[in-house]
Amino acid sequence: MKKVAGYPDSLTDKQFHYCPGCTHGIIHRLVAEVIDELDLKEKTIGVAPVGCSVLAYEYFDVDMHEASHGRAPAVATGIKRVHPDKFVFTYQGDGDLASIGTAEIVHAANRGELISTVFVNNAIYGMTGGQMAPTSLEGQRTTTSPFGRDVKEAGFPIKMSEMLTELDGSAYIARVSVHDPKHIRKAKKAIKKSFEIQLEGKGFSLVEVLSTCPTNWGMKPLDAIEWLKNNMIKTYPLGDLKTPEGVE
Amino acid sequence: MGKKTLMKGNEAIAEAAIRAGCRYFFGYPITPQSELPAYLARKFPEVGGTFLQAESEVAASNMVYGAAGAGARVLTSSSSPGISLKAEGISYIAGAELPAVIINIMRGGPGLGTIQPSQADYFQATKGMAHGDFYLTVLAPSSVQEAVDLTMDAFDIADKYRNPVLIVGDGIIGQMMEPVEFKDPIDPDDLPKKEWATDGAKGRERNIINSLALDPHDLEDHNLKLKAKYDRMKEEEVRYEELYTEDADIIIVAYGTTARIATSAIEMARKDGYKVGLIRPITLFPFPSDIINETADRVENFLTVEMSLGQMVEDVKLAVSGKKPVHFYGRTGGVVPSPEEIVEEIEKIGGER
Numbered sequence: 114m115k116k117v118a119g120y121p122d123s124l125t126d127k128q129f130h131y132c133p134g135c136t137h138g139i140i141h142r143l144v145a146e147v148i149d150e151l152d153l154k155e156k157t158i159g160v161a162p163v164g165c166s167v168l169a170y171e172y173f174d175v176d177m178h179e180a181s182h183g184r185a186p187a188v189a190t191g192i193k194r195v196h197p198d199k200f201v202f203t204y205q206g207d208g209d210l211a212s213i214g215t216a217e218i219v220h221a222a223n224r225g226e227l228i229s230t231v232f233v234n235n236a237i238y239g240m241t242g243g244q245m246a247p248t249s250l251e252g253q254r255t256t257t258s259p260f261g262r263d264v265k266e267a268g269f270p271i272k273m274s275e276m277l278t279e280l281d282g283s284a285y286i287a288r289v290s291v292h293d294p295k296h297i298r299k300a301k302k303a304i305k306k307s308f309e310i311q312l313e314g315k316g317f318s319l320v321e322v323l324s325t326c327p328t329n330w331g332m333k334p335l336d337a338i339e340w341l342k343n344n345m346i347k348t349y350p351l352g353d354l355k356t357p358e359g360v361e
Numbered sequence: 362m363g364k365k366t367l368m369k370g371n372e373a374i375a376e377a378a379i380r381a382g383c384r385y386f387f388g389y390p391i392t393p394q395s396e397l398p399a400y401l402a403r404k405f406p407e408v409g410g411t412f413l414q415a416e417s418e419v420a421a422s423n424m425v426y427g428a429a430g431a432g433a434r435v436l437t438s439s440s441s442p443g444i445s446l447k448a449e450g451i452s453y454i455a456g457a458e459l460p461a462v463i464i465n466i467m468r469g470g471p472g473l474g475t476i477q478p479s480q481a482d483y484f485q486a487t488k489g490m491a492h493g494d495f496y497l498t499v500l501a502p503s504s505v506q507e508a509v510d511l512t513m514d515a516f517d518i519a520d521k522y523r524n525p526v527l528i529v530g531d532g533i534i535g536q537m538m539e540p541v542e543f544k545d546p547i548d549p550d551d552l553p554k555k556e557w558a559t560d561g562a563k564g565r566e567r568n569i570i571n572s573l574a575l576d577p578h579d580l581e582d583h584n585l586k587l588k589a590k591y592d593r594m595k596e597e598e599v600r601y602e603e604l605y606t607e608d609a610d611i612i613i614v615a616y617g618t619t620a621r622i623a624t625s626a627i628e629m630a631r632k633d634g635y636k637v638g639l640i641r642p643i644t645l646f647p648f649p650s651d652i653i654n655e656t657a658d659r660v661e662n663f664l665t666v667e668m669s670l671g672q673m674v675e676d677v678k679l680a681v682s683g684k685k686p687v688h689f690y691g692r693t694g695g696v697v698p699s700p701e702e703i704v705e706e707i708e709k710i711g712g713e714r
């Protein structure tokens with residue numbers, strides 16, 4: 114099948130089902146571009162999550178495995194152990210990774226599992242209709258925190274990436290955002306670095322990408338971008354949080 | 362081949378898995394199956410196998426899901442509470458049509474229960490493992506030798522149907538030492554390549570391992586395809602053993618450890634003139650309904666004996682279809698029935714001799 118010029122080889126022609134203004138699509142594209150640039154298309158196995166990106170297996174034109182909710186790191190562990198010479202990544206939302214799948218991500222990172230995780234944090238459960246996530250900001254209104262997240266009742270926004278840096282098995286942990294072209298370029302660089310870390314056998318790598326959910330945040334796409342920039346980054350500061358020695 | 366070794370059930374099952382070409386194990390510690398993972402942790406390095414102690418049974422079953430999708434022969438083992446947690450992964454494995462072998466060395470329940478032998482997971486094994494319209498092939502050995510043979514067969518059955526196979530035993534089968542003989546080992550490199558597996562789409566269309574089908578008509582088609590496999594299992598995989606059935610007027614139906622105890626009871630009762638026979642299901646799914654139904658035409662009574670409050674007895678009743686009375690005797694909570702107790706039940710049914 115012929116692809117449109119400039120369109121990543123590692124994406125299928127299938128049109129994304131994401132809502133207008135949702136940045137899942139941008140993140141998919143970055144992942145696919147990096148797979149192409151590192152010439153990984155024929156050695157990649159991707160693991161899709163449960164969440165809005167559950168259909169990621171329809172978009173990435175590589176071998177794909179659809180996991181159960183939160184278990185992508187365990188599924189990826191099984192795959193990587195069988196094919197240690199292949200490239201294995203998981204793509205997970207924040208409900209998936211930071212709530213139901215906390216044990217799986219912590220222990221995959223702690224084992225130094227040679228997999229790379231793309232962690233899409235939109236501070237809400239998108240697919241199920243906008244419930245509070247462990248990542249939801251203090252005071253954030255969702256269908257299950259209609260008066261705003263009260264940290265006394267519902268706990269605090271969980272900083273998974275910072276937690277994971279503490280584990281000896283994690284090699285590279287970064288947080289990026291995709292709210293403007295400059296940050297999109299930085300996000301791609303981080304994703305590329307995390308994939309290279311796996312290929313070099315250095316350990317577990319994860320890139321948290323701050324992402325929008327205009328639909329469930331109840332905002333127009335541009336307002337959602339502004340909200341991410343003005344609110345999410347304060348709670349979730351950007352940058353390389355952990356880098357192996359000798360890696361720029 | 363040909364040499365008999367004295368081995369514990371759990372270790373013998375582990376050795377059989379290695380000989381079946383299995384090189385991947387993911388599990389979480391629980392009694393009374395601990396010798397099985399410990400054996401593999403010791404032996405896998407010699408054959409290039411991967412042993413991984415997971416953070417939970419949930420994770421373990423999802424690692425199995427990943428490894429099975431990647432094309433490997435893969436094993437996990439646990440005991441009752443752990444199997445409940447593995448249920449998530451097992452449902453996905455069945456939905457995605459992947460081969461895998463699961464061992465349940467059953468213990469008494471519900472809840473944390475006891476580590477003593479039990480058959481109270483029959484419903485879970487054969488009908489209600491997890492959400493969705495699916496079945497596992499369920500094998501129930503009654504000796505260490507049979508556990509070895511069924512473990513080797515389980516990997517072939519799993520591959521043949523692309524369906525998870527569950528082997529159920531209990532602490533007695535797992536801990537008992539018996540002489541066993543192993544078949545020649547299979548080299549995993551000699552097994553046919555699984556063309557559907559995820560191993561990097563080199564020079565081919567990509568492969569997708571998935572259990573999601575948003576369109577209900579697609580999912581119905583998929584479920585009907587699964588049903589066709591289960592129907593084929595009913596045609597091709599039913600296994601059972603008959604003992605003293607030719608002249609019998611009472612038939613005991615029992616599986617696993619209980620079948621061994623029932624056999625002793627039958628031999629005792631026969632000395633007193635009771636014509637008792639045994640039908641021992643070896644496959645719990647598919648269930649040997651036909652032989653039970655045919656036998657109902659020529660015997661007077663059935664007695665199902667289980668280490669539970671009565672679970673398999675429902676399948677026996679369905680198979681007998683009201684042709685003859687089906688009695689039940691069970692001990693539960695980790696209590697093992699004695700042959701004498703079973704003889705008493707036989708006497709109740711057969712009358713004074």
Ligand SMILES: Cc1ncc(C[n+]2csc(CCOP(=O)(O)OP(=O)(O)O)c2C)c(N)n1
Nearest residue numbers: 163164165182206207208209237238239240
């Ligand atoms: C075991 C299980 N529990 C709950 C669900 C329902 N569910 C589907 S998606 C989802 C949340 C996804 O949110 P997130 O991971 O943040 O991804 P997003 O949709 O926001 O991209 C939930 C709870 C499920 N599919 N499986």
Ligand code: SF4
Nearest residue numbers: 131132135165239326
């Ligand atoms: S619900 Fe939110 S996360 Fe899901 S596609 Fe729409 S905008 Fe994106």
